[in-house]
Amino acid sequence: MVxxxxxxxxxxxxxxxxxxxxxxxxxxxxxxxxxxxxxxxLKNDLIEASKGYLEAVSKIKASDKLLNMSDKxxxxxxxxxxxxxxxxxxxxxxxxxxxxxxxxxxxxxxxxVPACV
Numbered sequence: 001m002v003x004x005x006x007x008x009x010x011x012x013x014x015x016x017x018x019x020x021x022x023x024x025x026x027x028x029x030x031x032x033x034x035x036x037x038x039x040x041x042l043k044n045d046l047i048e049a050s051k052g053y054l055e056a057v058s059k060i061k062a063s064d065k066l067l068n069m070s071d072k073x074x075x076x077x078x079x080x081x082x083x084x085x086x087x088x089x090x091x092x093x094x095x096x097x098x099x100x101x102x103x104x105x106x107x108x109x110x111x112x113v114p115a116c117v
């Protein structure tokens with residue numbers, strides 16, 4: 001789905017980085033990435049950042065392109081999203097996740113949250 005100022009959807013991914021012992025959350029469509037020690041706080045921060053981003057784009061009447069920025073995400077996040085989104089409908093295989101996240105998946109710390117803003 002392509003987002004417009006009048007209609008759209010965002011997808012948020014939250015995963016634990018076992019190497020840095022922190023959570024990573026990102027909004028795929030807006031290319032917003034946040035880090036934090038507490039998953040609950042991180043979810044709230046990312047939701048608020050996404051709402052603020054949408055409000056700012058709307059206020060300045062910017063191009064709809066700013067609501068479809070996934071190509072600006074680091075490749076490991078785009079790859080993770082694609083695996084979770086398209087293969088997650090069946091059983092996710094950790095060998096298909098980007099290498100740095102494969103251990104996180106094995107312990108069940110990765111999930112996809114579709115959200116409407």
